[in-house]
Amino acid sequence: MARDRFMGVGLGLRRPHLEAVAARPDHGVPFWETCPENVIGDGGRPHREACAILDRDPVLTHGLAISVGGFDPWDEDYLRDLGRFLVRTGTPWHSEHLCFTSVDGSFLHELLPIPFTREAVRHTVARARDLQARLPVPLLLENITYYAELGAAEMDEAAFITEVLEGADVGWLLDVNNVYVNALNFGFDPKAWLARMPMERVAQLHIAGHKRFGTLTVDTHGADVIDPVIELMQWTLARLGHPVPVLLERDNHIPDLEVLLAERSRLQAAYDDVLAVPVRGGGHG
Amino acid sequence: MAEARTLALQRTLAALVLDPEGGTFEDDPPRFARSHGLPEVDAQSFQRFSEGLAAYRELARLSLVDPIETMFPITKALLVREGAWEACVDTFLQARCVVSQHYRDIAPAFLGWLAETGWGQATWPFLLELAHVELLEVLVARFPEADLPPGLHPDPDPGDRLVLDPATQMVSYHHAVHQTSEEAPVPEARPTHLLAYRDAEGRPQLMDLTPAAAALLTRAQTESLAEATAALELTDPAATLSLLRDLHDRGAVAGFQAAS
Numbered sequence: 001m002a003r004d005r006f007m008g009v010g011l012g013l014r015r016p017h018l019e020a021v022a023a024r025p026d027h028g029v030p031f032w033e034t035c036p037e038n039v040i041g042d043g044g045r046p047h048r049e050a051c052a053i054l055d056r057d058p059v060l061t062h063g064l065a066i067s068v069g070g071f072d073p074w075d076e077d078y079l080r081d082l083g084r085f086l087v088r089t090g091t092p093w094h095s096e097h098l099c100f101t102s103v104d105g106s107f108l109h110e111l112l113p114i115p116f117t118r119e120a121v122r123h124t125v126a127r128a129r130d131l132q133a134r135l136p137v138p139l140l141l142e143n144i145t146y147y148a149e150l151g152a153a154e155m156d157e158a159a160f161i162t163e164v165l166e167g168a169d170v171g172w173l174l175d176v177n178n179v180y181v182n183a184l185n186f187g188f189d190p191k192a193w194l195a196r197m198p199m200e201r202v203a204q205l206h207i208a209g210h211k212r213f214g215t216l217t218v219d220t221h222g223a224d225v226i227d228p229v230i231e232l233m234q235w236t237l238a239r240l241g242h243p244v245p246v247l248l249e250r251d252n253h254i255p256d257l258e259v260l261l262a263e264r265s266r267l268q269a270a271y272d273d274v275l276a277v278p279v280r281g282g283g284h285g
Numbered sequence: 286m287a288e289a290r291t292l293a294l295q296r297t298l299a300a301l302v303l304d305p306e307g308g309t310f311e312d313d314p315p316r317f318a319r320s321h322g323l324p325e326v327d328a329q330s331f332q333r334f335s336e337g338l339a340a341y342r343e344l345a346r347l348s349l350v351d352p353i354e355t356m357f358p359i360t361k362a363l364l365v366r367e368g369a370w371e372a373c374v375d376t377f378l379q380a381r382c383v384v385s386q387h388y389r390d391i392a393p394a395f396l397g398w399l400a401e402t403g404w405g406q407a408t409w410p411f412l413l414e415l416a417h418v419e420l421l422e423v424l425v426a427r428f429p430e431a432d433l434p435p436g437l438h439p440d441p442d443p444g445d446r447l448v449l450d451p452a453t454q455m456v457s458y459h460h461a462v463h464q465t466s467e468e469a470p471v472p473e474a475r476p477t478h479l480l481a482y483r484d485a486e487g488r489p490q491l492m493d494l495t496p497a498a499a500a501l502l503t504r505a506q507t508e509s510l511a512e513a514t515a516a517l518e519l520t521d522p523a524a525t526l527s528l529l530r531d532l533h534d535r536g537a538v539a540g541f542q543a544a545s
Binding site: 037038040041042043044045046047048064065066070071075078100101102103104105106107108109110112114115117119120122123146147148149150151152153185215216218 | 290295327330344387483488
């Protein structure tokens with residue numbers, strides 16, 4: 001089963017590490033996650049190194065820019081290239097963010113929140129179903145960090161995500177750091193929040209660091225993962241009752257590969273620890 | 286459209302991020318929302334979440350501006366020195382020229398916007414050339430692999446034409462923009478010809494060409510070396526062939542084939 005190849009804690013494949021990773025197949029990372037937008041249509045030495053790694057190692061794919069909740073028509077050429085790329089990598093699924101990223105053809109390159117309304121649910125469900133129909137592998141949607149509700153909400157975030165995942169019948173890439181950051185910014189209990197969610201749809205976890213700016217905590221992907229987020233990851237894994245791949249994201253203040261490998265090992269130990277005792281932490285709430 | 290409210294909300298957030306008026310959003314968030322046609326219930330939500338919405342302006346603009354500041358450090362240094370950088374960025378963002386999902390396309394979009402609008406070039410006639418040369422090596426380094434025509438050989442013959450490596454670019458400027466720095470961003474006004482190419486390691490290199498060499502490399506892509514050297518009245522064919530062999534060894538020239 002393809003999913004069995006993707007267990008443990010993987011790393012996001014980032015440009016500063018391409019040369020080092022390509023040169024050492026004994027890196028010990030069980031799988032990588034790559035952003036297709038950063039590979040498709042690129043060229044040159046870093047591109048060759050990226051492709052060599054993707055052809056050699058297990059890879060999951062995670063998109064940054066498809067505007068699932070937006071209104072712009074799909075870029076058909078890109079979706080065709082993306083489909084080929086997904087088949088080439090052998091990824092068991094492809095994930096995108098539950099957000100919008102472009103408006104009237106203009107890309108903002110930021111994960112922007114979809115209104116928590118019934119109208120937006122209907123629209124996003126239709127878009128996600130249409131996108132899924134155009135991809136050769138199952139689609140996962142990831143919960144984002146958001147800093148404001150866009151317009152007057154008719155439901156809360158948990159209900160919005162649940163309705164979209166269920167309505168579109170897609171899997172969930174659960175970012176536990178995003179849950180933690182949203183809990184800080186909006187003042188809720190992340191475990192109580194997760195207890196309401198359709199956990200049977202979780203296929204993968206994301207984990208990352210964040211930073212506080214004034215009264216707002218921002219999902220920077222630029223710092224080490226803090227212990228409470230690791231504990232939330234463990235709690236989630238225990239609640240799931242089975243292993244799913246966890247991906248450590250680091251996009252800013254990217255350290256040397258050795259430092260990131262050590263961070264991954266720390267998370268892997270936490271992952272192994274909780275899964276070695278399946279009953280522990282499996283309670284509700 | 287059935288989802289008019291959702292689209293209106295998204296357009297309003299885009300305006301908050303990209304338009305100059307978004308900078309004054311926090312003065313009166315509901316008014317900003319109303320000015321974009323949102324109903325009162327959404328306008329009040331903009332008041333309630335004004336801090337978070339303002340954060341989106343900062344975060345999204347950072348996402349768009351960071352690659353520009355990274356790719357165009359000398360252009361930025363010039364315009365910062367002249368007190369014009371913020372205006373430049375504001376005008377670019379308001380123009381909504383970033384139409385690609387690829388993050389790497391943001392910097393080329395900025396260059397394209399400079400070329401299309403001529404922004405700032407009445408004051409700084411070298412501005413477009415300066416920005417272009419800053420991006421040139423990056424574009425060469427990342428140029429997608431391409432197939433070469435079959436039958437290329439490494440040694441030039443007078444009856445051959447040359448084929449540049451697909452990543453190689455020849456450019457001509459009116460200013461020596463490649464010799465600027467963040468400390469000295471104003472270039473000397475003199476005709477400049479550059480050859481940008483990838484070396485054997487795949488790293489970008491820049492070569493300053495004489496006018497004669499630039500003319501030769503241009504003509505010899507479409508006519509034989511013999512015809513090109515004759516037309517340019519180059520009197521030392523051995524030196525010409527030596528130059529071309531050197532460019533082939535460096536990776537700038539993919540090879541040679543008989544001119545038809």
